Amino acid sequence: MPHPRPRDADGYADLRSYAAIGDGRTVALVADDGGIDWLPLPDLDSLPVFARLLDGEDGGHLSLAPVGPWTVDRAYVEGTNVLQSLYTTPTGRVRVTDSMNLGATGRLPWGELCRLVEGLDGEVEMAWCVSPGSGLNAFSSWAEDTGNGAVLRVDAITMAVRTVDVGDTSFEDREVSGRFRTAPGSEHLLALLSSQGEPLRMPKTRWIRRNLEHTVQHWRDWSEQFTYEGRWREQTLRSALVLKLLAHEPSGAVAAAATTSLPESAAGGKNWDYRMAWLRDATYSLHCLIQLGEFEGVHAHVSWLLRVARRQQPDLPVLSRLNGHQPDGLVHHDVPGWRGIGPVVSGNAAAEQLQLGVYGDIFDLVHQYVLDGNVLDIETARFLAGVADRTCDLWRQRDAGMWELPERRHYTSSKMACWQALECAVQLAEGGHIPGQLDRWRREADRIRTWIDEHCWSPERQAYVWYPGTDQLDASVLLHAASGFDSGERMSSTIDAILAELSDGPLLFRYSGAAEEEKAFLACSFWAANALGAVGRGDEGVDLLERTLALANDVGVWTEMVDPADGSFWGNLPQALSHLAFMTAVLTLQNA
Secondary structure, X not given: OOOOOOOOOOOOOOHHHOEEEEXXXXXXXXXXXXXXXXXXXXXXXXXXXEOOOOOOOOOEEEEEEEOOOOEEEEEEOOOOOOEEEEEEEOOEEEEEEEEEOOEOOEOOOOEEEEEEEEEEEEOOEXXXXXXXOOOOOOOOOEEEEEOOEEEEEEOOEEEEEEEEOOOOOEEOOOOEEEEEEOOOOOEEEEEEEEEEOOOOOOXXXXXXXHHHHHHXXXXXXXXXXXXXXXXXXXXXXXXXXXXXHOEEOOOOEEOOEOOEXXXXXXXXXXXXXXOOEEHHHHHHHHHHHHHHOOOHHHHHHHHHHHHHHHHOOOOOOOEXXXXXXXXXXXXXXXXXOHHHOOOEEEOOHHHHOOOOHHHHHHHHHHHHHHHOOOOOOHHHHHHHHHHHHHHHHHOOOOXXXXXXXXXXXXXXXXXXXXXXXXXXXXXXXXXXXXXXXXXXXXXXXXXXXXXXHHHOEEOOOOEXXXXXXXXXXXXXXXXXXXXXXXXXXXXXXXXXXXXHHHEEOOEEOOEOOHHHOOOEEHXXXXXXXXXXXXXXXXXHHHHHXXXXXXXXXXXXXXXXXXXXXXXXXXXXXOEHHHHHHHHHHHHHHHHO
């Protein structure tokens, strides 16, 4: 049973220590020492009421843990996003169940964070504290003792603390806290209710307790749709549940991650806001969930994605906010960042870039959706025909590539994605799903393939290079082993070149030179495993997948990057793309 990872002197926890819980609207991060260090309210992309993750001194937290020494063993309740932590102390054991509650019929119209403490044996003294932060230095919170209990306010957010047998509540200027002692069979409840700009519902504590049971059953009902029964089923279901956490139910969007500004290296600078929906990540998510048997949610997400895409025509957007609108620009927050590594930002400048990869992504998704037996509406069919026509012209342009780089170039993987878009468009048209100029799309797809063969293949490297005129490599080319562009000898030798140059153990860097400025990008390892399966080298893919899985944290939540030197986590988390890449590799290797 592991000891908790100690926080540093400034109050920051190791990123490996975090588990995630959520309710379809927002996500809370729970450290293994019982501290909830991240919780935006009311939505995932709102300012956080708890942000010790990025501001150790003033960020705020909701803490609950034994007093004195202890060890902890954590796991999600099977088939759910409800977390259980078993604490063992010299005097006894307790179990803490953490949930972002749902109601009997689904998501509640208010926020309800529930922490249930059960005494198992002996006696354990527990301490708790609810201390809202400054909303990334935007507000000043305060606490008050009202006639209906403890209330905390952060700008327009109203929060109420509801308790059962957690001792007397102490009030400070902006926090409430208490202590209590467990006994065998005892049960104690600490709940945080929240609303924004409206009165706050204060349900009786027995209803909060019942909502915890509803939440467990809701997640289990969802997991029953999960039809995959092959190898790595447990890890694959956990990844699917993480993706469901990142799904914003009010809109149908799927966020790329639950956090902003967690650094990609100790040098800082590469700190981004991933609480938005990238069309790329959304299409990967839906592609996986369609194959794994998730039905109702997939339709909502597909509809959202196509609405967002149509709103931006004739060009496809790279990303959007969770409400479907484009970001308003980049906002810098005057807080230190995780372990003092800044900057801390909201918004993302990549929205203004041209990224040709999204054209392949959206056609791949629609093609899969139709193959699954679904039907397109007339407006979407006409829109996609126009996108195919646009692809015929756009593929000749330089773009920012998948990695959203400032240098616009003729990136190889971007051209491969344009080929994929037109190939899918032809198949959709041949099946009668969209109108259009099939002959033009076929001819242009052939031109793209010829151009790639002439300009992007290096006989010296025996590999597809990053872009014409270089001998450098790019791991995103691996995606097109399974897209249909090339699963033969050239792609196989490209895999060998990438593994030789970009890997450090089972981990890979994104492109040549990336090791000098950031950690290894976890999704690349799973892409490589997937590519190995696609080119007929499944045994090697399985080995790489297994070695990468050994680096997971205790609850199976992946971040964006991992340091090959010590296995530490870096970048935003939970990271959708990491989980998606793993699930895609599993499906390919299982089929292989």
